[in-house]
Amino acid sequence: MREITNYAIKKLEDSDIQYGDIRFSDILTQSIQVRNGSVETIKDNTSKGFGIRIIDKGWGFASSSVLTKKGIDETIKRAMKIAKASGKTSDGVDLKEVEIYQDKYVNDYKKDPFEVDLDEKIEYLVDVNECLDIDDQINVRTSNFKAWRFLKEFASTEGARIEQELVQCGGGLGVTVSDGEDVQTRSYPNSFGGDYSSRGYEFFEGMDLLGNAEKTAQEGVDLLKAEQCPEGKMDIILNTNQLALQVHESCGHPTELDRALGTEASYAGTSFMTPDKLGKLRYGSDIVHLTSDATAEGGLGTFGYDDEGVKAKKVDLVKDGMFVGYQASREDAAQVDVEVSGSMRADGWSNLPLVRMTNINLEPGDWSRKEIIEETDKGIIFDGIKSWSIDDKRLNFMFGTEAGYLVEDGEVKKLIKNPTYTGITYEFWRRCNAISGKDDWKLHGVPNCGKGEPPQVMRVGHGVAPARFEDVTVGVGKW
C-alpha cells in the first residue's frame, strides 16, 4: 500500500499541477443472509484500488485496480487529461486551507468480525430465523449480518500522509406476513438490513436478535388485523429508528453545502437551506440542536480523517432551532467562507469523494420517552422505516413506518397499520415540543445513503432520542 502511494505522490509532486492526492483502499466485505431457513447469501468480497484527484485549472479524477507502476502512470495521465478538459469551462478551483496531518487511525473494536468463526455466524442467523417461524402467515423470514474492513492510505501534494483502518458491522431481522388480502412487514432493530456500527462483533452480539425475534414476528402478524392509520392532524412521536431517517432526509441532506451550492441539482437535487439563510433561518423550535459529529463513539459515520485529509470533528448545523452551519468540503468552504467540516468521503477507491453525512445527530433533550407518552393526549408513535420520499429541495416529505401505536390520554392504546405522516421540513421541526434525554438516545447506523453520479452508497450514523411533534398531518392517501 505504502509503495503505491509513495510512487504516485512523487509523480504528482513532480508534475506541474496545482494540487494532487491519491487514496488507496483495500476493502473486505462479508455478507450473510438467511431467508426462510436457508442461507441465501454467504459472500466475501475483496476490492483493492486507488483514485487520483488532480486540480489543473479544473478537477480531474481517475481510478484503477491495476496496481502496477504502469497502472499508476496511466491513471495519473488519465486524471490529468480529464482535469485539462474540465478547465474548458472552469475559472479555477480554490481549496480552503486546513491543517495537514501525518497520522494513523484505527477505530475502537473488541472482536474482529472477520475472525469470528463462519459456522458460529451462520448457526446464529439460522437460529434467529427459526425463532421467526411462529405463524403460517409469515411468508418471508430474514436474518442477516454484514461486516466491512477498510484499510486506507491518503497522501497529498500538500504533505498529508494518513493511514486508517475502519472495522464496521451489524445486522438485523425481519418478516413479511400475508393473509391473502394484505401484506405487512416488521423488522428489528430497523428495516432495510438492521443497524450497524463502527465497532466489532460485540455490537452484533449486543443487538440480541435471538431475544427479539419472536416478539417482532408476532407484531408482524398482529399488523394484519390492526386498524388502518386514522386521517387528520395530531401529535406524533417518532421512535429512534424513524427519527434517524427524519434527521437524515430533512437535516442531513439539506445541510450538505455542495447541494446548497447546486452541484447535485441535476440528480439528487438542491437544498432550501441556501447560504443566504445561514444564521437567519429558524429551522426548528428552540430545543432543536443538530450536529455533524464524525467523532461520535461507534458511529457508522465515525473516522479519524475524511477522504481529503481533514481531521474528524463535531460541527453545529442547527442550534437553538437556528440554522448555523454546513457540512462542507475544502472547495465548498472556500466559496462560502464557512468551516471545513471534514465530511468528504468516497464509496470505495473507484469513486470521487463527495460531501457525505458523518453522524448527523439530534442532541438529547430533557424529557424521557415515558414522560412524552404520558403527556400526550392523542397521538401516534411511528416505528420502523417503511417508505420515505422528499422533494428535491428537501421541503415536502412523506414517511411511512411499519407500525404505529395510537396514544390516548397518556397511554399506548393499540397497534395501527400503514401509518404515514407528511409535512414541510422547517414547519415540522418548529413543531418539535419534546425531545428525550441521554438515557433514550441511540446512535443508529445507516449503511445505504445514496448520492452522486456515478452513484455512490455511504455508511452514515444518526444519534437521536424519541421526540414529539405537534399537529402533524397523518394518514395520507386512499386505502
Added chain:
Amino acid sequence: MVSKDLERSAQNVLDNVKVDEVEVLIHRKDKALTRYANSKIHQNVGQKDFDVSIRAILGKKVGSVSTNSVDEKSLVEALRRAENIAKHQKEDPDFIGLPEPKEDRAGKGNYFKETAKYTPDERAEKVKEIIEYASGKGVDRMYGAFETETIEVLVANTNGIMKSSRMSKANLTATAIADWDNDQGFGWSEQCSANVKDIDHMNVAKTAVDKGLNNMDTESIEPGEYTVVLEPLAVNTMLMYLAMMGMSAKKVQEKRSFMNGKFGEQIMDERVNIFDDAMDDEMIGFPFDYEGVPKQRVDMVKSGIANEVVYDSYTAGRDEEDKESTGHALPMPNSMSPMPLNLMMDTGDASAQEMIEDTEKGILVTRFNYCRPVHPVKGILTGLTRDGTWRIEDGEVTQPLKNLRFTQNLLDAFSNVELIGDERVLFSLGYYPGYTSVPAMKIPEFNFTGTTEF
C-alpha cells in the same frame, strides 16, 4: 467480441475446481462521466474496474466470493475461499444446480467503438456548447452529466456455459434553472443510446432550456384528483416501480406481488401491454442473463391482463408449476433476483400534441422525483413532480405550477388510462445496466396529496 483475457481468467478458475459445480461471472467496466453544475464542469471522472464473482456448489450448498484481484494466483485463492464457504453452508433444498448451455437469441449489437473511444475533451466540448447555448438564451445555470461507458461481461460454468458479450452506453442529462425576478424555472431533458454519435446534445439543451424558461412564475394548486398528461420519463418511473413491486417470480412465490391471485384477470386497461425484451431492436441489452441463460421476451401484462413474471434458475426450479428460467437472473447471490431489466410498453395512437389538445383541464408532468412504494402489494406509490409542471386548460399548456406530491395506486392509474402516446423513448435505469422504453400517457383522477414551495 470480448477480449480473450476474460476467457483465460474464467478457464483458469474452472481448471482448478474441487467441488461439484462452479460459476464464474466477470465484469470489466470502463466508465467516464463529466458532470456540470452552475454552468461549469465541477466533477469529471474516469473509472476502470474488473470484478470476478465465483459461486462454488457442493451438493445443494452454495458459497460465493468476489474479487477485483485477477491474477492467476488470486483467482484460485478466491475459488478456494468460495469452496470453503460452501463447505460451511447449509443445504438449500430449492437449489437445483447451475444452468445448462442454451443458444442465445439473435439480436443487434450494442457495442460501438465511437462510444468506447470518446475522450474527456469531446465530452467537455459538448458540455461547453450546451452551456453556451443556454447562456445565449439567458440561462446561466445549467446542470447535468455526460456519461460514456463500456461493459464486458462473461459467464462460465462447469456445465459448459462459456459466453461473453459487451455493450456501450452514452447518456446525457440537462437541467436548466432559469432565474428571473427572484423566481426560478426548472427544465429537464435527457437522451441515451449505445452509440454516442446518436446523442443530439443541442436538442437535449434546447428542450431543457425551453422548459426552464417556460416554467417561471409558478403558482400553487390545491391537492386533489386531476387529469394528468405524463411525459415518457414520468411513465418510466411508474413502470420501473411496478416491475419492482411485483413482476418477478420471487415476489409472487413469497406472496409479495400485486399479481398474486390475479393471473388471468384484468388488472389494467386493455390497451396496456407491458413486457421485457432485451433483444428488441429499440433496446440495449445483453443476450443472456448473469447465469448465462438466454433472455426471453416475457409479457407481464398482456391486453391489461396479468399474464406472467420473470424467472431466474432458482425461482424456476422451486416453482409449483413446471417453469424454466426466462433469463432474468441478477448477479447471484442476490435477494432482488430475478428482475426485468429491459422494460417496454406498447405505444398507443395519440401524439404528444393530441394528448394536450384532448385535455380540457389537467396537469402536464415532465418527470417524478424520489418515488417510493407506500404499500407495494396494493401498488401504492408516492413521489413528487419535478423540473417542469404546468396546468393544461382548454387543450393548451398554460400556467407553470409549483411541484406536487402524488400518492397513487398505480394499478388504478394504469386501469384508468385514457390515451397512450404513439412514440416510445428509451431511458437508462441507471443500474445493472437496465433500460426502459415507454410512451407518454394521459390518466384521469390522478391523486395529488400535497404541494411544495417551488
